[in-house]
Amino acid sequence: VKFSVAVSPDIRPGAPIPLQGPLAQTIPQAAALGFDGIELQIGHPSDVEHDELEKLLDANGIAVACIATGAAYAREGLCLSSTDESLRHRAVGRIVEFCDMAQPLGASVVVGMMRGRIDADRQTAAAQLAALRRSMTECVREADRRDVILIVEPINRYETNLWPTTRSVLDFLDEEGLTSPRLMLDTFHMNIEEESVVEAIRAAGDRIGLVQTVENNRLAPGCGHVDFRSIVDALADVQYDGYLSVESVPQPAHPTALQNAARLLRELAAAVAV
Amino acid sequence: MSSRNRRSAGTGPVFSFYPIPFRGYPIAKSIELLADLGYDGLELPGEALATRDAKDALSRTGMCVTAVCTRAYGEDRDLTAPEPAHRAAALEYYRGLIRMAQEFESPIVIVSPTSVRKTVPNSDVATAWKMAVDGIGALAASAEAGGVKLAIEPWNRYETFLINRVEDALRLADEVGSASVGVMGDLFHMNIEETDVATALRSAGDRLLNVHFADSNRRAPGEGHLELAPVFDALVSIGYRRALSVEYMPPRHVFETTVPSEYYEPYAEQTIRVLRAGWASANERNAA
Numbered sequence: 001v002k003f004s005v006a007v008s009p010d011i012r013p014g015a016p017i018p019l020q021g022p023l024a025q026t027i028p029q030a031a032a033l034g035f036d037g038i039e040l041q042i043g044h045p046s047d048v049e050h051d052e053l054e055k056l057l058d059a060n061g062i063a064v065a066c067i068a069t070g071a072a073y074a075r076e077g078l079c080l081s082s083t084d085e086s087l088r089h090r091a092v093g094r095i096v097e098f099c100d101m102a103q104p105l106g107a108s109v110v111v112g113m114m115r116g117r118i119d120a121d122r123q124t125a126a127a128q129l130a131a132l133r134r135s136m137t138e139c140v141r142e143a144d145r146r147d148v149i150l151i152v153e154p155i156n157r158y159e160t161n162l163w164p165t166t167r168s169v170l171d172f173l174d175e176e177g178l179t180s181p182r183l184m185l186d187t188f189h190m191n192i193e194e195e196s197v198v199e200a201i202r203a204a205g206d207r208i209g210l211v212q213t214v215e216n217n218r219l220a221p222g223c224g225h226v227d228f229r230s231i232v233d234a235l236a237d238v239q240y241d242g243y244l245s246v247e248s249v250p251q252p253a254h255p256t257a258l259q260n261a262a263r264l265l266r267e268l269a270a271a272v273a274v
Numbered sequence: 275m276s277s278r279n280r281r282s283a284g285t286g287p288v289f290s291f292y293p294i295p296f297r298g299y300p301i302a303k304s305i306e307l308l309a310d311l312g313y314d315g316l317e318l319p320g321e322a323l324a325t326r327d328a329k330d331a332l333s334r335t336g337m338c339v340t341a342v343c344t345r346a347y348g349e350d351r352d353l354t355a356p357e358p359a360h361r362a363a364a365l366e367y368y369r370g371l372i373r374m375a376q377e378f379e380s381p382i383v384i385v386s387p388t389s390v391r392k393t394v395p396n397s398d399v400a401t402a403w404k405m406a407v408d409g410i411g412a413l414a415a416s417a418e419a420g421g422v423k424l425a426i427e428p429w430n431r432y433e434t435f436l437i438n439r440v441e442d443a444l445r446l447a448d449e450v451g452s453a454s455v456g457v458m459g460d461l462f463h464m465n466i467e468e469t470d471v472a473t474a475l476r477s478a479g480d481r482l483l484n485v486h487f488a489d490s491n492r493r494a495p496g497e498g499h500l501e502l503a504p505v506f507d508a509l510v511s512i513g514y515r516r517a518l519s520v521e522y523m524p525p526r527h528v529f530e531t532t533v534p535s536e537y538y539e540p541y542a543e544q545t546i547r548v549l550r551a552g553w554a555s556a557n558e559r560n561a562a
Contacts, residue, residue: 157525157526158432159432161526191465191466191490191499192465192466192490192491193491194491194498194499195497196499197499216465216466216467216468217466217467217468217469218431223469224469225465225468225469225470225471
């Protein structure tokens with residue numbers, strides 16, 4: 001198992017991104033804290049300067065675990081379930097651009113908030129879901145062509161009304177016959193939505209693409225009551241060997257909380273030799 | 275009314291239920307159903323109710339009202355609203371709830387200083403905090419005169435920016451500085467916000483006036499992953515004798531326009547068994 005931390009080149013107050021600011025600062029910080037990789041949170045590939053990124057990754061021995069795309073929805077409203085066909089095309093196009101960027105980095109691409117929110121009106125909702133099915137099929141086809149893994153993230157009820165649980169994402173992928181996407185398991189969202197966090201991990205099994213280890217209060221592991229021991233145990237049972245990624249709100253006083261989180265996760269993982 | 279005394283006599287706690295999930299049921303029907311299931315009382319939603327029917331059902335069943343629960347929807351029920359007229363309306367709303375509590379012999383009115391889903395302050399947190407202190411301070415006088423206590427309820431970050439944790443509520447109560455203002459906990463919100471749920475309950479001690487029971491996913495206790503044993507142990511350890519009040523909520527997912535049938539009798543019945551068993555076990559552990 002490997003360890004990563006979320007970084008954003010933009011300052012996004014309140015966002016669950018521990019390291020915010022220029023990559024020239026955050027990538028060395030991630031390395032100094034002992035992380036193996038970063039989760040790059042951007043809205044467009046042009047948010048980073050690619051030569052600089054590669055140099056920083058090389059110099060610090062850091063990999064990109066995934067590119068998280070929610071900023072494209074927050075900033076530009078790019079949405080895979082849009083019934084406005086031109087907007088939907090742009091959203092799919094953005095995912096494809098992210099795949100192009102991810103491919104040489106060996107990173108995956110996350111579909112989170114870009115799924116959008118579904119309207120209360122039944123007819124509109126049906127049209128949105130049809131649009132989302134088309135978009136996901138197109139995105140997966142393009143990702144497959146590039147050998148890039150798409151990772152779909154369940155998100156809690158307050159942020160979107162679609163795919164709150166692991167089961168809901170698995171069901172969607174199965175119904176659409178989409179076999180290559182993997183799941184993002186975020187323990188903050190899981191704490192709210194899953195009947196059993198451990199059972200959800202077992203159900204996702206070898207389809208887990210990335211695990212975001214975050215406390216119930218969205219702080220770094222160690223600052224809340226999430227039972228990371230049982231989570232790491234369950235991940236070991238399903239032979240998960242990807243990243244444990246810290247995607248927490250940058251308070252209190254990072255980097256102490258991040259150092260503690262990294263140590264906690266390493267100790268738990270070592271105990272089960274994931 | 276002697277009814278309240280009949281059901282709530284003894285060493286407590288009082289098993290109570292907030293009948294919001296019983297959508298479509300008249301209040302009298304909810305009261306009778308809850309009495310049949312073995313509940314001692316209920317929380318009344320802070321809305322105009324068919325009070326005659328409610329009162330008749332209460333006296334028929336011997337059920338008590340454990341709290342009047344705020345329905346803080348909209349600016350005119352928001353003690354931190356920027357418009358003075360809205361704040362005045364919010365005070366009037368809560369004074370109405372205090373009168374309702376007196377009328378129904380409810381010991382408690384639940385207060386939240388902000389309206390539901392206000393996740394950013396209108397101007398800044400300090401201004402909103404000051405308004406909350408002023409508003410609850412003004413209400414405390416009315417509550418005291420009416421023999422009612424105000425319970426400040428923390429909500430999770432997606433429902434309010436101001437009071438998310440029991441420690442926030444305690445600090446607000448401290449600043450108001452009235453014996454008729456205390457705090458409460460809702461396990462669904464606490465599971466999101468507290469560093470440790472049981473520790474937070476203990477920290478409130480005898481200022482804990484009410485507890486809402488729901489599981490981590492806001493379904494009935496037992497339907498999620500919240501560990502209830504430490505919760506009961508904490509309540510027993512602080513000598514809690516007030517209401518164990520059930521407040522699960524139906525989902526609002528895509529296409530869910532009706533309340534799923536299990537949210538009516540099945541969950542209500544299952545929950546009172548879970549609560550009674552949990553309380554009894556905690557007392558056995560405490561005695562051992």
